[in-house]
Amino acid sequence: MTANSTSGQPHVIVIGGGFGGIAAALRCRAMGAKVTLVERLERLGGRAQVFEVDGFKHDAGPTVITAPFLFNELFQLFNEDIKDHLQFVPLTPWYRFYFHDGRTFDYGQxxxxxxxxxxxxxxxxxxxxxxxxxxxxxxxxxxxxxxxxxxxxxxxxxxxxxxxxxxxxxxxxxxxxxxxxxxxxxxxxxxxxxxxxxxxxxxxxxxxxxxxxxxxxxxGVFFCMGGTGALVDALEGLLRRQGVEIATGKDIRRIEVSSNKVTGVILDDGQRIQGEYVVCNADPPTVYKEMLDRGTAFERRLRRPLPEKLTKYSMGLYVLYFGTTREYPDVAHHTIWLGQRFKGLLKDIFDRGKLAEDFSLYVHRPTATDKSFAPSGCDSFYVLCPVPNLKSNLDWEIEGKNLRDGIVSALSRTILPDLEATITSDFWMDPTDFRDDYRSRHGAGFSIAPIFRQSAWFRYRNQDPRIRNLFFTGAGTHPGAGLPGVVSSAKVVETLLKESSEHHFS
Ligand SMILES: Cc1cc2nc3c(=O)[nH]c(=O)nc-3n(C[C@H](O)[C@H](O)[C@H](O)COP(=O)(O)OP(=O)(O)OC[C@H]3O[C@@H](n4cnc5c(N)ncnc54)[C@H](O)[C@@H]3O)c2cc1C
Missing domain, CATH: 1.10.405 (Guanine Nucleotide Dissociation Inhibitor; domain 1)
Incomplete structure (x- = not known):
């Protein structure tokens, strides 16, 4: 990899190719920096990976597109129009709620x-x-x-x-x-x-x-035709057209710091990349725990006033992906399937760390809008179930299969009749995959939780208070998780870079 600063341009290394990292890389490039984006997975997108199994396609993570103009802003940085690359279609309804008593509520524009x-x-x-x-x-x-x-x-x-x-x-x-x-x-x-x-x-x-x-x-609420993966591909095309160097399949092990300044990063294969700035899209609690020296108690307090033991992480996610050998035309694109308990169930998940027998689900049926997700006459689905994160020590080797069977049976009895017979090519992700694939601390689905004492100044800062050339973008930093949040966090990084830089950013 040829990644050192040349021709006077500052070199920005972006760690992680989730939406926050991609947006930050584009913004830094638009400011005239040389940019290298390093991602440990083989594909960009972070939690927006794409799985293809037996002719069924699945967006692994985000599916609901809100505030689409935030993506167009990234194209506009380079005088391009997102409409030349992608089609966002408005959904009706936005979500269908299914309640345990069989009633439904269509929520929309x-x-x-x-x-x-x-x-x-x-x-x-x-x-x-x-x-x-x-x-x-x-x-x-x-x-x-x-x-x-x-x-x-x-x-x-x-x-x-x-x-x-x-x-x-x-x-x-x-x-x-x-x-x-x-x-x-x-x-x-x-x-x-x-x-x-x-x-x-x-x-x-x-x-x-x-x-x-x-x-x-x-x-409004939109679906990106071709899926969120198509949005990632379009952004990757933009990164490449603008000359951002992309290295996938490379895990950054350490961020090198000398005299409170980042000097570069060390990859898992021992390679070193030197840079003037590092923008981390990796989960901040993981970065501070595993990729940087721990620092003094004072420095740790400066980074975030809350000590780790008081930190509240977001819930874990169990996501079941499957195809069906028939279509379910009555099922909306997005269904929120709510079980009988609500407050008690959430308490089990967030506070008691208990995997209850019951659950509430989000059901994604992209084939309601885009037939390219499944072979003809079939449907593609994913079902997301909020579960405790890994602080609860559940054995996912056992729980994964139990939960799969419980969900399939509940959906068979309600909105997907005969699912037990029609399901095919199923597999799942559980919080251990979020920990291992995305290096998300405690396998949390969305980094630290969005509670008041972990928001704004109390969240991980977009700029380290001591290491001034180290920045953060993505779910764990301000303003927080969700595509609008993480793409906005890259705007915050842009502002900070312009304010604090020793180099001239345009
Ligand atoms: C199942 C699911 C459904 C969701 N649905 C929606 C939705 O419908 N709409 C919505 O707006 N939001 C949704 N979200 C939330 C949204 O997807 C996330 O908040 C957002 O994608 C997180 O982006 P990020 O920039 O924080 O990076 P991430 O997606 O977390 O990506 C960070 C990247 O950094 C990489 N990385 C980590 N450490 C290293 C390292 N040391 N070296 C190199 N690379 C590293 C990881 O591999 C990863 O690719 C969903 C999330 C999930 C999990």
């Missing part, structure tokens, strides 16, 4: 059908929903528009934002906010699930994350 759907559960909640959207807009106007792209590296920034955060009632949880406006217990569940999309329990995730309601309403 069209407000007249939303009113009808809500009224069928509780007519009073129609107005309540409008109030919830309006409260969510207030939070969005500050939480997303003003804070998501703002560096929170200084405590003074946090202090400045305290009046806004108090005005937003950031101390309140998502479920408290929803309960204030919605009466029906099933609708309360439906409108509270957003934190689960970024790794949080709605019962203790700060209400700031309610901004996702308005984010969806403002820009």
């Amino acid at each position: 069209d407000m007249s059908s939303m009113r009808r759907e809500i009224a069928s559960f509780n007519p009073d909640d129609v107005d309540g929903y409008l109030e919830l959207v309006s409260a969510s807009k207030g939070i969005f106007d500050v939480g997303f528009s003003k804070l998501a792209h703002k560096p929170f590296t200084k405590f003074s920034t946090m202090i400045e934002q305290i009046p806004s955060l108090l005005a937003l009632r950031a101390d309140r949880t998502v479920s408290q906010l929803v309960a204030k406006h919605i009466k029906d217990p099933m609708l309360r569940r439906a409108f509270s699930i957003q934190p689960l999309l970024v790794g949080g329990n709605p019962f203790n995730t700060t209400a700031i994350y309610s901004l996702i309601h308005y984010l969806e309403r403002k820009w």
Whole structure:
């Protein structure tokens, strides 16, 4: 690999090719840096890997595209238009909720059908929903528009934002906010699930994350034709066209630091790459534990005020991928399949570390929109089940198969009749795979949890407070997990690089 700085351009090494890493690499390149992106897996995309088995295709991770303009911004950096490469199609409904009593609730863009759907559960909640959207807009106007792209590296920034955060009632949880406006217990569940999309329990995730309601309403919910993998491929094409050097299948073992400055990185094969800046898209708790010296207690406190033993990680994820030998045309593109318990189940997952007999699921059927995911006459599915992360010491060699059978049986009895007979080519990922494949600490699905004491200045900083040429982008840093969050974190890195750099970035 020829990766040292040449012709006066600063050399930026990006560790990890998830969406945060890809976005940061593009932004650094647009600022005139020489950029090398190193990814340990064979393919870019991070959690957005693609699996192809027996003619069935599966996006491994993200499937719901919100705020698509954030991706177009990356193309626009180089005067290109995303429309020349990809097609985002709006979904109707956005999600179908399936409740344990067999009722369904279609949630989507069209407000007249939303009113009808809500009224069928509780007519009073129609107005309540409008109030919830309006409260969510207030939070969005500050939480997303003003804070998501703002560096929170200084405590003074946090202090400045305290009046806004108090005005937003950031101390309140998502479920408290929803309960204030919605009466029906099933609708309360439906409108509270957003934190689960970024790794949080709605019962203790700060209400700031309610901004996702308005984010969806403002820009819609889309599917990228060809899948999220096609989005990764298009971004990889852009990286290559712009001359970013990409090295896949290379694990970075150490980040070299001398006198509080990163000097380069050491790969697993012993190779050294020298650079003036390192942007980590790898999980920050893993980076600080395994790739850098531990530092003094003071330095550790500077990095993040919360000690490790008080750190709350997001839940683990169990994802079952399968095909079916028939089609299920009545199943929506996205189904949230909710079991009988909600609060108790979440407590089991997040607090008790217990894998309960029951579960709630997210069912993805991309073939509802894009037939290329399965052979003709068949469907492709993935089912995501939130589970405890690896802090709970579950034996996934045993639990993986049990959970697979429980899920297949529950879906056979409900939305996928005869699944036990029609399922084919199935396999799964459990939290051990998240630990081993993505180097995610405790196999967490979304890095550290999005609770108030782990948000903004309290989250891993986008710039190390001592090692000033070390930056972070991705789910574990500000603003947090989810594609809009991690792509926004790269914007924060861009701002910090421009502010702090010894080199001239354009
Ligand atoms: C199953 C699932 C479904 C999801 N669904 C959605 C959704 O529908 N919509 C949405 O917006 N979000 C969704 N999310 C969340 C979203 O996918 C993630 O928050 C986001 O993709 C994380 O991106 P990231 O930039 O943090 O990097 P990651 O995707 O975590 O990638 C980091 C990369 O760094 C690499 N790496 C780590 N250590 C090293 C090293 N030492 N050397 C080299 N490389 C290294 C890893 O291999 C990995 O590829 C989902 C997540 C999962 C897991």
